[in-house]
Amino acid sequence: MKCVSCSVDFNDGVQCSSCGGHLDFACANITEVGWRKLGNDRRAAWKCPRCRIASPARTPILSPIPTPEPASLETILSEIRELKMHLAGLPILSEDVKLMREELKDLKTSREFDGCRLDEFSAKLAGIESRVVKLENLEESLFSLQTDVDTIKSESAMSDQRSRLNNVEIKGIPQRKDENLFTILDRIGQRVNFPVLQNQINFITRIPVFSGRDKPIIVSFLNRYIKEDFIAAARLLKGLSGSDLGFVGVTNRVYINDHLNSNSKKLLNRTRLMAKEKEYRHVWVKHAKIHVRKHDGSAVLIIASDGDLNRLK
Structure with missing residues (x-):
């Protein structure tokens, strides 16, 4: 075979996975021992010095992320997706650094290099290491942003639950056309020995559910303490059913609990x-x-x- 770099015939050497050219070990900047150590997969992906220089960077160099002003959850999630895209190249760059370190070690051992080539190789290695450091910093930023997202979600859920503190959820009441929810609530109050007046109610309504069951009734009290006393009275009465409230033939259990999100x-x-x-x-x-x-x-x-x-x- 003839070396594509120096045009000298040789018997044993390497082949570039990009251009397909054959090179002797000296022109390939690698020792025979170093080439054998690469293994089949890495030899199959090996590129000659010319193709390595011509290849575009695997991952764009990112400018430092400025300290953001308080952002919405949607903005933070968008930044996280962008950071994850950039971090996708980190394992490849780390593998390149490992490979180049092994080649540099072999070059120093065999002394088959000159000062110019070593400087060029070292500069490329330093550049890649710098990009790895930047990506590692981005990974830390991603973790920080994810923490912020979790905090926002937690605070949002807590705020939503606080807005329901005066609410009671009643399940198991059959739904009828033209029903009067105040009348149903009055029956429940009489049955649990805790009468509820309409002027104690902020609103009463049914809310939709994903299943085909009857929609639960939500009662919002104006006073949280009245709501707590109402639930306590309902729990003292074990086994409240639809028939207890005047629904003929309805024996299913009626549940009265806090309105959880x-x-x-x-x-x-x-x-x-x-x-x-x-x-x-x-x-x-x-x-x-x-x-x-x-x-x-x-x-x-x-x-x-x-x-x-x-x-x-």
């Missing part, structure tokens, strides 16, 4: 599963907060997040 309901379901696994006997909601207790007389734990589930031993 979707996040709190999902956390409540996870808490019940964990409590069952850890043999906790009591799980309940009070003041829109999830409570657990292992047995009568044991300490009560409040579950406010998934992290609190780790406290169940």
Whole structure:
């Protein structure tokens, strides 16, 4: 074979994966020992010095990210997606650095290089290392932004739940055309021995659900303490059913609880599963907060997040 660089015939050498040219080890800037160490995959991806110089940078060099002003959740998520795109090239650059270090070690050992080539090689290596450092810094920024997103989501969920503190959710009431929800609430109040006056109510309505079941009734009280007393009275009456409220033939259970948002309901379901696994006997909601207790007389734990589930031993 003839070397594409010096045009001298040779018997053993390397082949560029980009241009397909054959080079002897001296023109390829690599020793025979170094070439054997690369392994099949890296030899198949090896490029000659000319193709390496002509190849475009794998990842654009990014300018430092300026300190942002307070941004919306949508803006932060957009920045995170952009950072993830830039970070996609980090493993490739790290592999290139590892390969170039091994080649540099072989070159120094064999002394088959001159000062000019070493300076060029070292400059390229320094440039790649600089880009790796920048990408690592971007990775730290990505982690910080993700933390901000989690904080915003948590605060939003807490704010949403606070807005429901005066609300009661009633499930299991059959839905009828032209029904009067105030009349239904009055029946419930009489049945649980806690009459509710209309001037104590902010609003009462049914809300849609994804399943085909009857829509639950939401009652918003003007006074939080009246709402808590109403729930407490309802819980004293075990097994309230539709027939107890005048619905003939309706025997299903009626549930009266705090009005939890979707996040709190999902956390409540996870808490019940964990409590069952850890043999906790009591799980309940009070003041829109999830409570657990292992047995009568044991300490009560409040579950406010998934992290609190780790406290169940």
